[in-house]
Amino acid sequence: MTFSIPIPPNFSFQECLWFLDRNYDDCLHEIRESSVRKLILVQAIPILIDISEKEQNLIITILEGNPQQQIVIDFVKEWFDIERDLTDFYHLLHQDSDLNYMVTEYKGLRLLGIPDLFEALCWSIIGQQINLNFAYKLKRRFTEVYGTTFHFQNSVYYAFPSCEVVAKLKVEDLLPMQFSNRKAEYLIEIAKQFVDGNISKAKLSELSTDEALKKLIQVRGIGEWTANYALMKSLKRLECITYGDVGLYNALHCLKKFPKRPSRGEIESFFINFKNWEAYTVFYLWRSLAIPQ
DNA sequence: CACCAGGTATGGC
DNA sequence: GCCATACATGGT
Structure with missing residues (x-):
């Protein structure tokens, strides 16, 4: 088909x-x-x-x-x-002398989402405070054991584990995969919140972005960075900024926006010029960090 | 052997 | 509210 x-x-x-x-x-x-x-x-x-x-x-x-x-x-x-119509975003980028190269260099790049909110939250927990290579390893081990596996033409394809499966796990199940105690606790707790219906994509969709952020941050393991990341990637709330994000800071630093790591206030004032397109701006800044092939 | 990585919780002031 | 620190583990 x-x-x-x-x-x-x-x-x-x-x-x-x-x-x-x-x-x-x-x-x-x-x-x-x-x-x-x-x-x-x-x-x-x-x-x-x-x-x-x-x-x-x-x-x-x-x-x-x-x-x-x-x-x-x-x-x-x-x-x-x-x-999404990116016209307005490109107009804003064009006005920034340090970022305007992105309009041509990254033209047509879209904010790749993680439609499954549970997966988005788990992925951001996994990625907290460790390098991305290791984070992808953890995700693979976790998914290979607890996710859905499908074989097709000599390849194996995976879907992320469901909250029902993860909610039944014990911390000890995840430690051999080299999850830290904390990450294991966080993942299982979040899975339970989904199973209980306390958190769901449908529920958060009803809330304003500020309300949704507050709701998420109440959960242990979900801080400001994770909440913003999940809303950006899963609900496509374009006003989200991943405060506390080392990658974001490095990108802004490299583009000479700031001589050293920017403070929160400096981040806020930088994003004033990207109103309603903050998440896209973050995404393009991450893109600018990628090593050229 | 330090220091850092797409952070968060906790406790002190 | 703002700061320091512990947390775990791989990479450089």
Whole structure:
């Protein structure tokens, strides 16, 4: 089964693939020569999709499963943030003498999302305060054991573990994978909050961004950085800024916006010029840190 | 052997 | 509210 999505202005499939392929060993998608494959769960049923590009269309091929077409289209649109109009963002970038190169260099790069809120929160917990290579290793070990596995044409595809599975784990289950005690506690506690229904994407969607941040930060293990990261990547709340983010600070420092690591106040004043596009600005700043291939 | 990595909780003032 | 510190572990 194959269908297509028209490619809008200011969308570059290649830029998006580039970001997904940043030299990290991400177990949740597979970059091929000119396509990306991903296992998604639709009501717990594994669906394997392949996304490529042809003549101003994204081509989606269902390699396994028989899902409703619209569900898959909606997933891809959300993952690649396809329906966003970037005109205003590029206008703002253009006005910044240190960042305006991004309009041409990264043109068409979209904020790649993590549509599953539980996965987004877990991933940001895993990534706290450790280097990204190790974080991807932890995610892979965790997913290989507790996630959904699907074999197809000599490759293995994975979907992130469900909250139901994680909520039943004990800290000791995760320690051999080299999770710290704290990370293990945090992940299990967050899973329980999802199982109990205290947190869900639907619930947070009803809240303002400030309310959603407060709600998330009440959970042990979720601080300001994690809450903003999750809302940015999962709910696409574009006004989120990952305060406390070392990567963000380094990016701003490297672009000579600040002679040393900026304070919170300096960050706030920097973002005044990117009102309503803060998350996209953060995302492009992260992009600027990536090592050129 | 230090110091850092896409932080957070905790306790002291 | 703002600061220091512990937390764990791999990479450089």
